[in-house]
Structures are given as structure tokens and as C-alpha cells.
Amino acid sequence: MARDPDSKVVRPFAFFRAGVQSDPSAARRPILVFEDVYKYFRRDQPTLRGVNLTIERGEFAFVTGPSGAGKSTLLQLVYRKHTVDTGRILFCGKDVARLKPKSIPYLRRNLGIVFQDFKVVRHWTVYENVAVALEILAMPKRLVRSRVAEALERVGLAGRGSERTENLSGGEQQRVAVARAIVTEPALILADEPTGNLDPHLAIDILTLFEEINATGTTVLFATHDHSLIAKRDHRIIGIDEGRVVEARTGLRSWPGAEERAASDPASGLHAVAG
Amino acid sequence: MDFKTILGRAKRGLREELRLYLVAVSSLAVAFLCVAGVLLAVTNLSAVAERWGRSGRMSVYLRDGAQPDDVTRLRVVLEGMREVESVEQLTSEDARRQFLEHSDVEADLAALPPEVFPASLEVSLAEGTSVQRVASISERIGSLRAVDDVETYRGWFDRLDGLLSAGRGIAGVLALLVALCVLAVIGNTIRLAVARRREEIEVMKLCGATDGFVRGPFVMEGTFQGFASALVAVLVLLLGFALLRGHLDASLAALSGTHVAFLQPWMLVALVLGGAAIGALGSALSLRRYLTV
Ligand SMILES: Nc1ncnc2c1ncn2[C@@H]1O[C@H](COP(=O)(O)OP(=O)(O)OP(=O)(O)O)[C@@H](O)[C@H]1O
Ligand SMILES: [Mg+2]
Numbered sequence: 001m002a003r004d005p006d007s008k009v010v011r012p013f014a015f016f017r018a019g020v021q022s023d024p025s026a027a028r029r030p031i032l033v034f035e036d037v038y039k040y041f042r043r044d045q046p047t048l049r050g051v052n053l054t055i056e057r058g059e060f061a062f063v064t065g066p067s068g069a070g071k072s073t074l075l076q077l078v079y080r081k082h083t084v085d086t087g088r089i090l091f092c093g094k095d096v097a098r099l100k101p102k103s104i105p106y107l108r109r110n111l112g113i114v115f116q117d118f119k120v121v122r123h124w125t126v127y128e129n130v131a132v133a134l135e136i137l138a139m140p141k142r143l144v145r146s147r148v149a150e151a152l153e154r155v156g157l158a159g160r161g162s163e164r165t166e167n168l169s170g171g172e173q174q175r176v177a178v179a180r181a182i183v184t185e186p187a188l189i190l191a192d193e194p195t196g197n198l199d200p201h202l203a204i205d206i207l208t209l210f211e212e213i214n215a216t217g218t219t220v221l222f223a224t225h226d227h228s229l230i231a232k233r234d235h236r237i238i239g240i241d242e243g244r245v246v247e248a249r250t251g252l253r254s255w256p257g258a259e260e261r262a263a264s265d266p267a268s269g270l271h272a273v274a275g
Numbered sequence: 276m277d278f279k280t281i282l283g284r285a286k287r288g289l290r291e292e293l294r295l296y297l298v299a300v301s302s303l304a305v306a307f308l309c310v311a312g313v314l315l316a317v318t319n320l321s322a323v324a325e326r327w328g329r330s331g332r333m334s335v336y337l338r339d340g341a342q343p344d345d346v347t348r349l350r351v352v353l354e355g356m357r358e359v360e361s362v363e364q365l366t367s368e369d370a371r372r373q374f375l376e377h378s379d380v381e382a383d384l385a386a387l388p389p390e391v392f393p394a395s396l397e398v399s400l401a402e403g404t405s406v407q408r409v410a411s412i413s414e415r416i417g418s419l420r421a422v423d424d425v426e427t428y429r430g431w432f433d434r435l436d437g438l439l440s441a442g443r444g445i446a447g448v449l450a451l452l453v454a455l456c457v458l459a460v461i462g463n464t465i466r467l468a469v470a471r472r473r474e475e476i477e478v479m480k481l482c483g484a485t486d487g488f489v490r491g492p493f494v495m496e497g498t499f500q501g502f503a504s505a506l507v508a509v510l511v512l513l514l515g516f517a518l519l520r521g522h523l524d525a526s527l528a529a530l531s532g533t534h535v536a537f538l539q540p541w542m543l544v545a546l547v548l549g550g551a552a553i554g555a556l557g558s559a560l561s562l563r564r565y566l567t568v
Pocket of ligand 2: 071072073192193
């Protein structure tokens with residue numbers, strides 16, 4: 001499964017069918033670009049105000065900020081749960097906001113999405129929960145079987161396919177969700193507080209799992225407000241506060257004293273650097 | 276889109292919501308049974324009506340003490356008509372005997388004197404003789420000297436015809452009501468199924484399932500419910516028919532000379548396919564309202 005980040009993975013349904021794959025510069029182009037994005041849920045108070053952001057291919061980035069800052073909204077705009085009000089979001093060079101509703105499924109087939117509350121179907125087996133992503137692509141059964149087995153192995157659930165998902169522990173259920181997200185080999189994984197419901201020890205496990213996935217070339221956007229988690233790693237940090245990107249630098253850990261500050265006041269570390 | 280996967284999901288849905296769907300199917304089967312029952316009644320009634328309408332018959336009652344000469348002349352006139360196939364003379368005594376034969380009457384009726392039963396000429400008309408033609412023949416014959424009265428059985432036929440159109444009307448209204456009821460019940464069942472499967476619908480949509488992939492199984496489940504309800508109704512009706520046939524046949528044959536018939540094959544097919552179509556429509560409408568993809 002390990003792939004060179006620049007290799008052209010064959011996507012079952014490229015919603016950007018025209019252009020990108022045949023364009024030699026595509027591989028070097030950023031996978032995700034936010035251009036002056038505004039999102040209003042209320043007329044007077046935008047949730048996102050002028051977000052500019054570039055995510056390169058193969059990057060691992062934390063999206064962080066206080067509750068209600070707009071982290072989830074940022075990710076939801078990418079998979080078109082919501083649509084931007086002004087500005088553009090370019091995924092593989094294509095403006096996501098201008099996709100017709102009929103094309104949205106094809107956009108989502110190129111994304112892997114993981115949530116805080118797992119969103120697995122509890123009465124389905126582990127296998128069924130992962131296979132559904134491939135069945136949607138009308139993939140032949142034999143291929144589905146081998147790819148699901150492979151994905152389950154990657155998340156550490158090899159041989160557990162026949163168990164009912166509700167009998168699994170929280171951490172294992174989240175692994176099922178991760179397996180479902182990676183089984184289609186998407187270019188970009190959006191994880192919205194995937195460790196929010198897990199104890200700190202399991203949270204590190206899941207984070208490590210995402211890092212392993214990232215190591216095979218998949219871009220990962222990992223939203224979390226858990227600074228103890230962020231502080232343990234050296235990834236790029238995209239801070240959001242009151243709808244603006246207030247900080248986007250690599251390695252909270254590399255700043256002296258950042259870990260202590262994060263422990264005492266999660267938000268202060270960011271603002272200190274931003275100010 | 277992958278039909279087999281969708282069918283597989285529909286089957287699974289049927290299995291998981293079995294209780295819900297069984298309740299729906301059994302109540303809808305009762306509704307379909309009502310329609311099928313009325314259709315059966317109308318079918319048999321129209322068979323009777325058709326037979327009566329076709330077997331053109333006329334009874335020419337003779338005046339008491341009519342001269343044999345006049346009666347002979349009357350016969351000649353009748354037999355000379357193109358539409359008349361045969362003429363049979365019935366004396367009072369014959370009429371009395373026939374009456375007693377055909378009805379299980381009490382002994383005191385049997386004691387009635389022959390004079391109560393007028394002599395008549397029983398005329399049978401060619402098939403397809405129009406109602407107007409029968410009326411004009413009856414008028415012409417009625418003015419002859421030997422004739423007391425002419426019975427064309429037109430009144431009976433009119434009454435049966437009225438009954439028949441009422442039956443057809445009832446069948447139509449009932450079919451419409453049942454269609455609406457099926458739409459509502461299946462729509463509701465599907466709405467419940469959608470609510471119960473919110474979780475998996477959301478998962479499928481996040482994984483990039485198209486509209487059709489998400490809705491397809493529900494439409495199939497609705498179609499199957501309509502189909503199964505209509506089929507159960509038809510089978511129950513057939514069973515009831517088989518059990519009661521002997522009984523019904525005897526009374527209908529005595530009454531009208533026809534045999535009871537079951538619904539035509541095309542009617543059965545139409546009923547079952549109609550059930551399936553209404554089921555599909557009901558689920559599709561319900562999905563439009565309750566499943567925003
Ligand atoms: N569908 C919606 N309708 C109306 N307002 C919304 C909607 N989604 C989000 N909001 C608002 O947008 C703001 C940002 O919400 P968002 O969920 O993006 O925050 P968040 O950073 O993910 O917070 P948390 O850390 O608590 O998950 C909030 O004030 C929220 O009330
Ligand atoms: Mg959130």
C-alpha cells in the first residue's frame with residue numbers, strides 16, 4: 001500500500017476527470033487551497049471570515065482553536081456539507097463550491113472523513129462498515145474483500161471483520177471508521193476531532209495511525225482542540241480563532257516552553273506566537 | 276449504478292424491518308382484498324347481464340279465450356320476422372307445470388287453477404337484436420287482437436344494468452381509496468424505515484453514495500410491499516373462491532343460468548402490478564419528503 005506521494009493513484013471516480021490527471025503540474029499543485037473564504041450562518045456574524053490557506057500534497061496538519069472557532073465548519077466546506085458564501089476552495093485545483101449537487105458524491109469519493117462520534121453503523125459487522133465505501137463504487141466483491149482485509153490490517157483490526165461493530169471498544173470503533181476512510185485510498189483525509197471521545201492513551205494511538213497513513217502519501221487534516229496531543233508532535237498547526245486563521249506554523253513543540261503553556265492554558269500558546 | 280448491490284441492500288432492509296413490513300403488508304392485503312372482491316362481483320354480474328342481454332326473449336301473453344285462428348295468424352306473423360328464431364306455444368297448463376317445476380313452492384300454490392297462468396307464445400330472438408327493434412316488434416304485436424300483453428324483460432335488464440353500473444362505480448371509488456390508502460401506508464412505513472436507518476444513510480452519503488444508491492433500496496422495499504400485499508389478496512380471494520365455488524355456482528346457475536367465474540388473468544396481473552407500482556410511487560413520494568440527499 002505504501003506509495004510515493006506523487007504517484008498517480010487511480011481514483012475510482014475522479015470528479016475532476018478532465019485536466020488534473022493529464023496535467024503534469026498537477027502533482028506539484030497544492031491539494032487544497034482556501035482563497036478568502038467567508039461562511040455566514042448568521043447574517044451579522046460570519047463563522048469564517050477571510051480564510052486563506054494552502055495545504056500541500058502529503059502534508060499532515062493540525063487544525064486547532066477554541067470551541068466554536070469554526071474548525072468543523074472549515075472541514076465541512078471541503079466535503080460540501082456546507083457551501084462557502086464568498087471565496088473559493090480549490091481541491092486538486094477544482095473549485096469545490098461550484099460543484100453541482102449531483103457531483104458532490106464524486107467529490108466525497110476522493111475524501112476520507114473521520115468524526116469524533118465515529119459514525120459507524122452499530123448493527124453492521126466491521127467488514128460491512130468498511131466495505132460500504134467500496135460497494136458505493138460498484139467494485140467487484142472479490143476486490144472488495146481483499147481491500148477491506150488490507151485496510152483492517154492497517155488499522156490493527158486484522159481478522160475482526162465478522163464482529164458486530166457495537167461490540168467493539170470506542171478505540172476499535174474509531175479504527176473501523178479510519179479503515180472505512182482509507183479503504184478507497186483517498187487523496188485527502190479530513191478528521192474532525194477523531195480522538196475527542198477517546199482517553200489520552202487511545203488518542204495517541206489513533207494519532208499515530210493517521211501519521212502512518214500520512215506516511216504513505218495521503219494528506220491529512222486533523223482538527224482537534226487537544227493541545228496535549230498537538231504538543232507531542234511536530235506537525236504544522238493551523239490555528240483558528242473567531243473565524244480567522246491566526247497562526248499557521250510548524251511545530252508547537254519546537255517553541256521553548258510551549259508544552260507548559262499548552263498544559264496550563266490551551267489557547268495561550270497560540271496567541272503568544274501570533275502576537 | 277449497481278443494481279445487484281441495491282437489491283442486496285433492499286433484501287437486507289426487508290429482513291431487518293420484517294415486523295414493520297409484515298404489519299403493513301397484512302393490512303394492505305385486506306384493502307386489496309376489498310377491491311378484488313368487488314371486482315369479482317362486478318365480473319360475475321356483468322356475465323349475467325351479458326347473458327340476459329344476449330338471450331333475446333319475448334313472452335307474448337294471449338288474451339283469455341283467444342281464437343285459435345287469431346293465434347295461428349299471430350304465429351305466422353312472428354315466424355315471418357327476420358329476428359325471430361323460434362316460436363313455442365305454451366298453454367295455461369304448460370305454464371303452470373313449468374312454474375311448479377322451476378320453483379320449490381308450497382303445496383297450496385300448487386293448488387292454483389291453470390287459469391291463473393296465461394297461455395303464451397315464447398319467442399326467442401336472434402342474437403344481437405337491438406333494444407329498439409325488440410321494442411318496435413313488441414309494439415306491433417301488442418296491437419293484435421289475440422294479444423293481451425308482451426313481456427320483453429327489458430325492465431329486468433335495465434335494473435341489472437343499473438346494478439352493474441353502480442357496482443362498477445363502487446369498484447372505481449374503492450380502487451381509488453385503496454390506492455390512496457396504500458400510498459399513505461407505504462409512504463409511512465418507508466418514512467419509519469428511513470428514520471431507523473438514518474445512521475447508515477448518513478454514512479453512505481459521506482462515502483459518496485449517489486441519490487439513487489441511497490434511495491434505490493427504499494423504493495424497492497416499497498415496491499415489494501405493494502406487490503406482496505396485492506399478491507396475498509389475490510391468493511386469499513382465490514382460496515375463498517375455491518372453497519365457496521360449489522355453493523355459489525348452484526345458486527347463480529338457478530338464478531341466471533351462468534356459472535361463477537374468477538377474475539380474468541389480465542385482471543390478476545393488473546392488480547398485482549398495480550400494487551407494485553403504487554408501492555413504488557408511495558415510497559418515492561415519501562423519500563422526496565423525508566430523505567434529503
Ligand atoms: N449548521 C449550522 N447552522 C448554524 N450555525 C452553525 C452551523 N454550524 C456551525 N455553526 C456555528 O458556527 C460556529 C462554528 O462552529 P464549528 O462547529 O465550526 O466550531 P468548532 O470549531 O468545530 O467547535 P468545536 O471545537 O466545539 O467542535 C459556531 O458558532 C456554530 O454555532
Ligand atoms: Mg467541531
